[in-house]
Amino acid sequence: VYYDTHVRHKWPIIPAFVLAVLFFGPLVGLVLDRVIFRFMRTAPHVARLVAALGLLVAIPQLVNLWFGQSPSFGVEGIWPSSQGSNFAVYHFGDYALNGDQVATLIATAVVVIGLTALFRFSDIGLRMRAVVESSRMTELSGINAGRVSTIAWMLSSLVAGLAGVLLAPLFAQVSATNFTVLIVAAIAAAAFGGLTSIPLTLLGGVLLGVLQGLLGGYLPPASVLAQGLRPSLPFVALFLLLIFWPSLRNRREVTDPLAGVDPPPPGLASLERSRALTWATRIFAVIVLAIAIPFVLSSNYWLLLGTQSVILSIIFLSIVVITGMAGQISLCQATFAAIGAFTTAQLVSNFHTSVLVTILAGGVLAAIVGGLLAIPVLRLGGIYLALATFAFALMFESVLVPLTWVGGGANPIKVPRPKLGPVDFANNKSFFFLAIAVLVVMSVLVIFVRSGTIGRYLDALRGSETAAQAIGINPARARIIAFALSAGIAGIGGGLFATQSGIAQPADYASFLGLFWVVLVVTIGSRTVEGGIQAGIGFYLVEEILKRLGISASWQPILFGLGAMTYAKHPEGILEYQKRRSLEFVQRQLDRRKKTGGTVQPAAAGGDAAAPAAQKPSSERVGAD
DSSP, rough: HHHHHIIIIIOOOHHIIIIIIIIIIIHHHHHHHTTGGGGGGOHHHHHHHHHHHHHHHHHHHHHHHOOOOSSSEEOOOSSTTTTTTTGGGEEEEEEEHHHHHHHHHHHHHHHHHHHHHHHHOOHHHHHHHHHHOHHHHHTTTTOOOHHHHHHHHHHHHHHHHHHHHGGGGGGSEEEEHHHHHHHHHHHHHHHHHTOOHHHHHHHHHHHHHHHHHHHEEEEOTSSSSHHHTTTHHHHHHHHHHHOOOOOTTOOOOOOTTGGGGSOOOOOOOOSSHHHHHHHHHHHHHHHHHHHHHHHHHHHHHHHHHHHHHHHHHHHHHIIIIIIIIIIOOOOOOHHHHHHHHHHHHHHHHOOOOEEEEEEHHHHHHHHHHHHHHHHHHHTTTTHHHHHHEEEEEEEIIIITTTSSHOOTTTEEEEEOOOOTTTTTTTTTHHHHHHHHHHHHHHHHHHHHHHHHHHHHHHHHHHHHHHHHHHHTHHHHHHHHHHHHHHHHHHHHHHHHHHHHEEEGGGGEEEEEEEEHHHHHHHHHOEEEEEEEEHHHHHHHHHHHHHHHHTOTTHHHHHHHHGOOOOTOOOOOOOHHHHHHHHHHHHHHHHHHHHTTTSSOOOOOSGGGGSSSSGSOGGBOOOOOO
16 A cells, blocks of 8 residues: 555655555454454354464455556655665664664664553553453453454554555565565564563564574575575574474463353264265265266366366365364465475486375375474464464475475476376376376275274364363374374375376475465365365366456455355355255255155244254264265
């Protein structure tokens, strides 16, 4: 907003600053609180985390649609100067600072002192901390938790807007991506302060900047460390701080003492339908596949989209395992897919190993990495686990992928199609059926685990970890197995994707793309196998629909990002919720037909049509899937 008003429309600095920071900043916070987060005040932490991830996916694309896709150049700062703020130089002893740097120092000092005083010495600061602890308990004390939350959102958005205006002149070009990456650096500084201390957060940011400067000054510019470690230092710092920093180690979210009054999440629709309806649903699915497969095979274009959808569905099954079954938000599933892809590519190109064997090897290596990563990060849980996995993904992408022996360096690694005896999967149709076969195997594996001992353990842990431990369940063991299984499935999917495209390249497994994957699966339905498959199909289908309607592809992440807002009310996913409603309607019709001897009678007001399906005799309910 500041760039658009000051640079494009030639507004003076002060009016542009007031509009961008003092008006639009708090306004954005007010809208987010009133439209989204006020309805999530008593929701579980994972629901609020999913909503925040949805916004992180949607907002940059909304900014691009509103202000244009092209990066902005020549952004001026807020320090007035007849020569332009970038050229006003002030000397402090041996140090020279331009106007933008002086403005940043002054604004930082004012914000740090003001926020510290606010949280330590004012009633509103104390009330904000109380609302974070438990909004329900705060309401019982006679405090309007909604008003306090609104003030907190408006204040945080104002500070974020001020930071954006101050940071913009430091970039050669400004785009939404710049600020998205900066969020990780900001979280690393906040982690240094234990996510509670503002002065220590400032110190953490200063130390991070100084360390980056030292690395740039002492490392050879062309060295791997200078090109890989220096720009990725915030990611490495965040990961290490979350794992080893004393104030964060073994830390989990604050549990609301009144959280137990919330109703449990709804059960799966597949577990609430009768045996007859279960078989009818399966027959309908077979009919749909019988129609869809010939259509996909009818042209090379649809065959390509169909194959990619099937492979992406395999990767999405890993999110079903870790999020739907284990109840954890992992943001590094794309990284595990990359491990599988690059392992496949390196083994085939350097050792000429069988492609199918290398795909399995990539899955095994990804599972090992996932299991090892789970050991430290599972001590965190919740939002801290999500941050740690995202930091690991960014660290892997920035430090390891550029290495020749990992990601192939600047050039993608070629990967041939597999062969199995006389069958050569270089043919696109045969490869499509290979992908379907792998998807079926992975789906059966996930269903088997969900209905087995580990699945029961994970269900119990998702309900109450304390109660599960009381009956002898080992939380660490069950979740490490789930993490390793999830990583292994993603690794196999990544290797298969590399063989389908013919190359293994980092862009196909970018960390921010993986973040979008998580949002997509959670929105569609992360608690069922069919939810993961539907998400894989929806990823390409929605993109194709938007393309044929002439709508910008930016709307795809916007739609799914905003769709994640429904997670708090429907944690089972949008499609699972709609499926439950449809099945309840069909079940009522079948029950009414059974009572009337085959003739469906109109339901009287308050009659069978309003009766919940749960009133059926329990003997008619069996598990399905």
